Amino acid sequence: MSDPADVLADLRAEGDELDAIVSESSEESEAGEAVWRLATPAPRWSVAHQIAHLAWTDRAALLAVTDAEGFAAEVEKALAAPERFVDDGAEEGAALPPAELLARWREGRRLLDEALRKVPPGGRFPWYGPPMSATAMATARLMETWAHGQDVADALGVVRRPTARLRHVAWIGHRARDYAYLVRGEQPPAEPFRVELTGPGGESWAYGPEEAAQRVSGDAVEFCLLVTQRTHRDDTGLRAEGADAEHWLGIAQAFAGPAGPGRAPKGEAA
Numbered sequence: 001m002s003d004p005a006d007v008l009a010d011l012r013a014e015g016d017e018l019d020a021i022v023s024e025s026s027e028e029s030e031a032g033e034a035v036w037r038l039a040t041p042a043p044r045w046s047v048a049h050q051i052a053h054l055a056w057t058d059r060a061a062l063l064a065v066t067d068a069e070g071f072a073a074e075v076e077k078a079l080a081a082p083e084r085f086v087d088d089g090a091e092e093g094a095a096l097p098p099a100e101l102l103a104r105w106r107e108g109r110r111l112l113d114e115a116l117r118k119v120p121p122g123g124r125f126p127w128y129g130p131p132m133s134a135t136a137m138a139t140a141r142l143m144e145t146w147a148h149g150q151d152v153a154d155a156l157g158v159v160r161r162p163t164a165r166l167r168h169v170a171w172i173g174h175r176a177r178d179y180a181y182l183v184r185g186e187q188p189p190a191e192p193f194r195v196e197l198t199g200p201g202g203e204s205w206a207y208g209p210e211e212a213a214q215r216v217s218g219d220a221v222e223f224c225l226l227v228t229q230r231t232h233r234d235d236t237g238l239r240a241e242g243a244d245a246e247h248w249l250g251i252a253q254a255f256a257g258p259a260g261p262g263r264a265p266k267g268e269a270a
Helices: 004-028 031-036 047-066 066-078 085-094 096-117 134-156 166-175 177-180 220-227 245-251
Strands: 194-198 204-206 214-219 239-241
Touching: 004 031, 004 047, 004 096, 004 239, 031 047, 031 096, 047 066, 047 085, 047 096, 047 134, 085 096, 096 134, 134 166, 166 204, 166 220, 177 220, 177 245, 194 220, 214 245, 220 239, 239 245
Parallel strands: 194 214
Antiparallel strands: 194 204, 214 239
């Protein structure tokens, strides 16, 4: 895993990039606030819902880092209504005036960055899944920021330039292999997989033992879109060697929570 300071710097850059996309689109549009109401590929979620979800999750992460007991109470709420917990948080934030929502998201990012930088080496704190280190939390927040940022970019017709920050998304996608099985009630394969990807600049990213029989290879951007369920397996050129590797590509999920339905293949109704 990367150095905490490096991941936190990349997390800040990822948030700033999405912030600029939303802010500039709002400023350039004659409709202004209407930009925030545009539908994104996520059913029933607008641009405002996407940003509200990021703000809500950043604040949950801040609570986990600074107040374990307070976070435990939030987990109890989630367990009481798992089907609505995430959507309710997004709905509440999306109802705010855009300027207020944007300010809330910016403040949450700043406070979380400060809190994670103060976590002592080896420190861990609770989360909705296994306990997290500062590096793991920053990686997870970067993954979510990038994934929800893709939804926003799609809604606004913005083409983002892939960066080397995607290595964090690829890492967590590979790391979360077993979770994708378990959240669906399936038994993960006993043997580890090998994942070999080509990054945006032509660099090579590899995870898992070189001798693994089950292997996945291909474009890092496509892999990241797949594990964040922003594209369908059939719409990628990813290569799988082995039946287990192929099955995994159909269920891969880098984010915590219930198994998501994923995206329908292009040209097919969702």
